[in-house]
Amino acid sequence: MAEEAGTWTLADRIDRLFLTVCRPDGEQYTHEEVARACREATGETFSATYLWQLRHGRRDNPTKRHLEALAKFFQVPVTYFFDDARGDEIAKEIAFLGALRNAGVRNVALRAVNLSPDGLDTVSDIIDTIARREQLRSQGR
Template identity: 30%
Template sequence: MEVRPFADLLNEACARGPRRFTNVELAGAVRSLGGEITHTYISQLRKGDRDNPTSRTVEDLAHALGVHPAYFVGGRHELAAGEHPRWNPQRLRDLFELVHPPGRGPYSPEEVTSSVGAVGAYGKISPTYIRELISGTSDNPRLKHILGLAHHFGAEPSYFFDDQLAGRVNEQLQTRHVMERLGVNALILRAHEESLEPAIGRRIVDALAKALKVDKPGKGTADTVN
């Protein structure tokens, strides 16, 4: 998924609604909510001179502007009532567990490092840092790393911020994962995805898994990332 330049999205968010934020006003709004971003840095982001903010910067800007952080990575604009979206390391753990070629275990951090670096547009990310993101030891990845990780796993970047989207995606991934372990034919899998109601599909998969004693991912039998 191609994401529009951060500068374009930030400028649009600043111009939306009845209030049009200047850089100084936006920095003040961020500060009033407990964040800290200088008006100089905001100016650089809006001009495109800087284009790799941290996830916390993205979240603070989104909070001040009243938009969902996912908006800045190609996702939805509107916040649901009571939502306080943040970067969620569990999402990365879910992708490692659920997204890998059939017949083998999860990708290693070294494999992901190589994949992200090979693209070129996302910069470099080390295996050590990926492990820290998985464990939650590091919890403030930069935008390009988020985009690179999403690209490797074939996910929408907003998956990392949007719990509603992540819930839907994880259901589909868990279903596919179990069906692959059960050896379900790909044609049947496609029919399931395209024609069945999600609740019916889940019941079918759960029944198959129970009958053949195959645990769904996330139930204590997940492969680990080394």
């Protein structure tokens, strides 16, 4: 996936939705679940295979109605697919909401609510240090 949301392909954007907008039990929606909901919303043909092709870049020219159905299902504005600037903002919001679904992240955030600005800066510095160490470790250094 591209680093900056503005350089994301349609496939990247759809994949990001699948990865961050999950069922209430925390599991990803299946292609069949999403395709069925999109078929019901549009009345048009929309198969799990077609959705997989869109998600993996094998197809890249869906109808506007298909994109509107995907946007409705994942509860994002349809501009997520069409407007790079707005898509960037929405992608950041999606990533943030996805992170908050993680109980550990949510716990840290809730515990940090009452910290002073200096305390928050300290926590931020610690997180940056740990992230750098983990990145080096994952690179085998």
